[in-house]
Amino acid sequence: MQFKSTQAFIFEAVDFKDFDKRVVLLTKDFGKITAIALGAKKSQKRFGAALEPLTQVVASFVQKPHQSMVRLEECNIIQSYTTMKSDLERLSYGCYFLEVMATVMPQEEDASGQFSFLISFMKALEKTKNATALCRLFEARLLPMIGYEPVLKHCVKCERKIDLLENALQFSTVSGGIICQRCTNAKRIAQTLNISKDTVQYLRRMMAKEKGLSLNEKHIRELKQILPSFLFYHLDQEIKSFDFLENVIGNSKSI
Ligand SMILES: [Zn+2]
Secondary structure, three states, X not given: OEEEEEEEEEEEEEEEOOOEEEEEEEEOOOEXXXXXXXXXXXXXXXXXXXXXXXXXXXXXXXXXXXXXXXXXXXXXXXXXXXXXXXOHHHHHHHHHHHHHHHHHOOEOOOOHHHHHXXXXXXXXXXXXXXXXXXXXXXXXXXXXXXXXOOEOOEOOOOOOEHHHOOOEEEEEOOOOEEEOHHHHHHHOOOOOEEEEHHHHHHHHHHHOOOOOOOOOHHHHHHHHHHHHHHHHHHHOOOOHHHHHHHHHHHHHOOO
């Protein structure tokens, strides 16, 4: 029996059997883990508000050999992210960030890089005035981190460098990057999306972690067309909170 402690985000906490809760945590030191919080369904006394999703905690748990679930012993709140939780738009983006990270995070192994990435975006979400732009930055920076960086330096078909290409380009999720007009026309490539050279250059700067970038509406609109679909294609999994974002937040905004 091993006693362990780590920083974590609560991803999900659902009622389990008569008295308990089953809690999924995204942790710094052990990746994604599933824990049982004994008595948490019946009484709030032991864990209080610490099991609320999107809360950053220090979690202590006991792991027994050959058991898939660990036993949560203690959970202390570090940051509740109250600004995010009191605003539907920010909250929806927070759920999206968390669900994407839950999909890419390894199980039961060190995930400190991914964990600090998640914290930095949750903190930014508390303060930002433009959650949509922040979301595109989240996707742009996540892709290289998980090994799915699109080809943006040259056309994926003819390999002509971007500096030599025309302004109106295409992006192909399946081909993995940008395609020049000449190749699009000549090779009759299906299912491409319009993207301007200017936005592609901007995306490269976002991926290179350049500071002080400010996205204009055209960048945001074009990146919205390509980044989520490229990410989901590689994750090969449905991200439910994105549909919610589209239906609830997307309909109330122009971008
Ligand atoms: Zn080409």
